[in-house]
Amino acid sequence: QVQLVESGGGLVQAGGSLRLSCAASGRTRSSYSMGWFRQAPGKEREFVAAISWSGLTTSYANSVKGRFTISRDNAKNTVYLQMNNLEPEDTAVYYCNADWSKGGNVVVETTSLSSWGQGTQVTVSS
Numbered sequence: 001q002v003q004l005v006e007s008g009g010g011l012v013q014a015g016g017s018l019r020l021s022c023a024a025s026g027r028t029r030s031s032y033s034m035g036w037f038r039q040a041p042g043k044e045r046e047f048v049a050a051i052s053w054s055g056l057t058t059s060y061a062n063s064v065k066g067r068f069t070i071s072r073d074n075a076k077n078t079v080y081l082q083m084n085n086l087e088p089e090d091t092a093v094y095y096c097n098a099d100w101s102k103g104g105n106v107v108v109e110t111t112s113l114s115s116w117g118q119g120t121q122v123t124v125s126s
Helices: none
Strands: 002-007 010-013 018-026 033-039 046-051 058-060 068-073 078-083 092-099 114-116 120-125
Touching: 002 092, 002 114, 018 033, 018 092, 018 120, 033 068, 033 078, 046 068, 046 078, 058 068
Parallel strands: 010 120
Antiparallel strands: 002 018, 018 078, 033 046, 033 092, 046 058, 068 078, 092 114, 092 120
């Protein structure tokens, strides 16, 4: 059993920044991708960013490229999402994801081998 706990959400004005963190604990196994998804009211959950186990490979949704940066610290079992130049369209609940389906390579979709955090609210005012 793996537990994922997000932190760092909040309310920010358009153009501002936030940094999300997600710490994994429990039976963390090696070689897993970590990432972030988000869900806005009335919409389906969508992929935001992901990073491979090594940290050398990242993937981003087109809507956040150039504004968001994902990173990880395996010594702390933690993944981060630095969000800059936030827009009202970024308002959503952000969910941390850990996935073992591709042996540590980047995973950009939900799978049966995914674990999820409880989510953290990000609200961007115009």
